Structure formats: C-alpha cells, structure tokens
Amino acid sequence: EGIRFLKRGDWSPAQREWISAFIFREVMPVITPIGLDPSHPFPRVLNKSLNFAVELEGRDAFGRSSGAAIVQAPRVLPRVIRLPRELGDSEYC
Numbered sequence: 001e002g003i004r005f006l007k008r009g010d011w012s013p014a015q016r017e018w019i020s021a022f023i024f025r026e027v028m029p030v031i032t033p034i035g036l037d038p039s040h041p042f043p044r045v046l047n048k049s050l051n052f053a054v055e056l057e058g059r060d061a062f063g064r065s066s067g068a069a070i071v072q073a074p075r076v077l078p079r080v081i082r083l084p085r086e087l088g089d090s091e092y093c
Contacts, residue, residue: 001092002090002091002092003090003092004088004089004090004092004093005093006083006088006093012087014087015083015087015088018083018084018087019081019083022081026077027077030074030076030077031071031072031073031074032071032072033054033056033069033070033071034069034070034071034072035056035060035066035068035069036067036068036069036070037064037066042070043070045070045072046072049072049073049075050072050073050079051070051071051072051073052070052071052072052073053068053069053070054068054069054070054071055067055068056068056069
C-alpha cells in the first residue's frame with residue numbers, strides 16, 4: 001500500500017526538525033507524566049489505554065531523583081503520524 005514506517009536512526013535532518021516541532025506543538029500540551037516513587041510505586045491507569053513507561057533524568061521540584069514515570073497517550077492524538085509528502089521518500093511515511 002506504499003506505507004513506510006521510518007526508524008529513528010534513518011530520519012533526515014529535515015524530518016527530525018519537523019517531528020520535533022510536531023511533538024512540541026501537538027503532543028507536549030496534552031500529555032501528563034505521572035511520576036513513580038516509593039510511596040506511589042504504580043499509578044492507576046485507565047483500562048484499555050495506551051501507556052508508556054519512561055525513564056527520567058534529573059531531579060524534581062523537591063530535589064529528589066526522579067527515576068521513572070508513566071505517560072498515557074491521549075486519545076485525541078492519532079496513533080500514527082504522517083510526514084508531509086515533501087519530507088518522505090514515499091507517499092506515506
């Protein structure tokens with residue numbers, strides 16, 4: 001069907017720039033990471049929702065090391081993002 005999934009290592013500089021702008025413009029405003037710590041080892045997640053476990057670097061607002069978080073993929077975002085045609089080497093990248 002002409003659909004091509006690009007690996008991160010294969011992105012061109014122009015593709016990286018577009019993807020980065022897309023994430024800051026469309027994704028970041030609607031995600032909320034839920035930090036994991038000893039007193040909250042695993043947060044409550046919605047049934048049948050897409051969640052990501054992520055590793056964090058740095059410290060939180062209280063100076064504690066934040067090691068991990070859960071990020072729920074909002075349902076308002078598409079699961080597959082199509083690059084603009086001029087940035088891909090096929091019709092659907």
